[in-house]
Amino acid sequence: DTQQHSEGSQYDFVVVSNRLPVDRVTDDDGSSTWRRSPGGLVSAMAPVMASNDGAWVGWSGGADEHLDPFDHDVFHLVPVPLSAQEVERFYEGFSNATLWPLYHDVIAPPEFHRTWWNAYKEVNRRFAEAAAATAADSATVWVQDYQLQLVPRMLRQLRPDLTIGFFDHIPFPPLEIFAQLPWRRSVLEGLTGADLVGFQRPGDAQNFMRCVRRYMGVNFRHGQAVVGPEVTSTAFTQPDPAVDPDKPAADTPEETASSAEDAGSWTLKVASYPISIDVEAIRSMAAKPETRKRAEEIRRELGNPDTVFLGVDRLDYTKGIVHRIKAYGELLEDGSLEVGQDVLIQVASPSRERVDSYKLLREQVEGTVGRLNGQFDTMEHTAIRYLHHGYPFAEMVALYLATDIMLVTSLRDGMNLVAKEYVAAKHDGSGALVLSEFTGAAEQLKQAILVNPHDIDELKELIMYAKNMPEDQGRRRMRAMRRQVLTHDVNDWQHKFLTDLAGLRGDGDDPHV
Numbered sequence: 060d061t062q063q064h065s066e067g068s069q070y071d072f073v074v075v076s077n078r079l080p081v082d083r084v085t086d087d088d089g090s091s092t093w094r095r096s097p098g099g100l101v102s103a104m105a106p107v108m109a110s111n112d113g114a115w116v117g118w119s120g121g122a123d124e125h126l127d128p129f130d131h132d133v134f135h136l137v138p139v140p141l142s143a144q145e146v147e148r149f150y151e152g153f154s155n156a157t158l159w160p161l162y163h164d165v166i167a168p169p170e171f172h173r174t175w176w177n178a179y180k181e182v183n184r185r186f187a188e189a190a191a192a193t194a195a196d197s198a199t200v201w202v203q204d205y206q207l208q209l210v211p212r213m214l215r216q217l218r219p220d221l222t223i224g225f226f227d228h229i230p231f232p233p234l235e236i237f238a239q240l241p242w243r244r245s246v247l248e249g250l251t252g253a254d255l256v257g258f259q260r261p262g263d264a265q266n267f268m269r270c271v272r273r274y275m276g277v278n279f280r281h282g283q284a285v286v287g288p289e290v291t292s293t294a295f296t297q298p299d300p301a302v303d304p305d306k307p308a309a310d311t312p313e314e315t316a317s318s319a320e321d322a323g324s325w326t327l328k329v330a331s332y333p334i335s336i337d338v339e340a341i342r343s344m345a346a347k348p349e350t351r352k353r354a355e356e357i358r359r360e361l362g363n364p365d366t367v368f369l370g371v372d373r374l375d376y377t378k379g380i381v382h383r384i385k386a387y388g389e390l391l392e393d394g395s396l397e398v399g400q401d402v403l404i405q406v407a408s409p410s411r412e413r414v415d416s417y418k419l420l421r422e423q424v425e426g427t428v429g430r431l432n433g434q435f436d437t438m439e440h441t442a443i444r445y446l447h448h449g450y451p452f453a454e455m456v457a458l459y460l461a462t463d464i465m466l467v468t469s470l471r472d473g474m475n476l477v478a479k480e481y482v483a484a485k486h487d488g489s490g491a492l493v494l495s496e497f498t499g500a501a502e503q504l505k506q507a508i509l510v511n512p513h514d515i516d517e518l519k520e521l522i523m524y525a526k527n528m529p530e531d532q533g534r535r536r537m538r539a540m541r542r543q544v545l546t547h548d549v550n551d552w553q554h555k556f557l558t559d560l561a562g563l564r565g566d567g568d569d570p571h572v
């Protein structure tokens with residue numbers, strides 16, 4: 060059916076994500092160029108793009124900007140435009156003020172607006188059409204993250220010849236929370252259009268399968284189900300009271316899930332693939348003499364304190380920054396920590412600044428930091444060094460090296476790669492990681508000092524535990540964590556996902572690795 064495909068349909072491997080893997084950089088003379096975006100996903104996909112005929116479909120980050128496809132280093136880029144109103148309704152609205160808070164345990168209240176939902180559908184359709192026009196016959200398309208959950212099924216309807224993967228980088232919520240979403244069925248139908256849906260944690264995959272069972276009546280066996288194109292049946296517009304999401308429906312024989320596929324139906328696999336980082340990039344940056352010199356310089360600039368604590372986050376309410384600062388402030392208050400001897404560096408990179416709950420959070424964080432610094436700063440030293448900007452990769456790695464205790468206190472986090480980056484950077488085996496149990500990373504970094512960040516007393520206790528931990532215990536923990544991170548990098552992640560995806564269609568050979 061190649062006639063259906065337009066002239067541009069020539070790429071055997073297509074990644075689709077909300078953002079393109081490049082950032083715009085504006086030079087002094089006002090002209091702009093592109094630079095590869097930092098981050099694990101982009102560096103993991105680069106070799107796959109280079110060794111296959113690969114393309115990447117995504118948004119440039121600008122409003123009302125119509126760019127032609129272009130090449131940048133190994134990437135063939137296919138920009139998808141968003142209007143200013145779509146940036147508001149699709150990106151800031153439905154993606155980041157509906158789905159993001161809903162999928163992160165409703166830490167902030169999600170807003171439900173039909174205008175936002177309509178924009179989400181429309182923009183997802185545009186991404187699906189762009190992917191359909193880019194992919195070669197029988198190509199593999201890998202769709203990324205919560206902004207594009209409708210794309211898998213839309214794409215399958217346009218191009219049944221494609222092999223479609225989807226990876227959700229953020230948590231998938233429990234059924235009881237997902238149930239709030241007025242468009243829950245449509246979202247599930249969108250995702251189940253894929254051949255493989257991947258999640259960060261086994262628990263996310265379980266949550267998803269429960270929802271699919273409950274609202275679509277589809278049963279899974281060993282993470283697999285046969286799904287078909289007819290999803291508009293009215294049988295489940297009202298969830299069938301006979302369907303227990305935790306058990307196969309009484310009237311559905313168990314073998315349904317593993318029965319042979321009818322014409323037009325396919326096998327859907329659901330599993331977890333914990334993402335990781337570009338270990339080699341961090342290690343080699345941490346090994347550079349300049350980086351190590353810079354780390355020493357940072358400590359000197361801070362006045363050579365005994366203990367440097369560090370938090371690195373996008374300024375997001377899911378990250379538990381206020382909880383962390385509150386605990387730190389109380390430790391200063393009760394004299395457990397002392398300004399000059401101890402310092403907390405909080406890097407909070409600006410994020411989603413036009414969304415209300417992010418504006419509110421910024422006020423909270425900056426108000427709290429300001430109050431604490433006002434109370435505890437001396438002429439010479441500051442209690443909390445708060446930095447509201449991003450830093451280049453080299454500076455971040457130097458900062459990790461300069462840090463004694465890394466604080467990752469997310470209230471909910473799909474993975475948290477900062478925790479893994481810190482561990483990978485600490486080549487001398489020093490350092491300690493205080494890590495929220497509500498991160499995906501906590502499932503891999505079991506030797507971290509695991510904490511419930513809602514429990515401020517426990518958080519304080521464990522911050523002090525990390526500071527006073529005997530050195531050999533600290534080294535033991537770090538050694539175990541490094542073993543985990545160093546042997547599971549983002550390349551293994553993409554390889555596992557793409558190998559499983561290839562195994563679902565065809566002969567199991569993975570052409571992309």
Ligand code: G6P
Pocket residue numbers: 077078204205228229410411
């Ligand atoms: C999270 C999401 C990504 C997103 C990133 C930055 O990691 O999982 O999909 O790209 O945050 O957020 P932004 O809204 O700036 O793309």
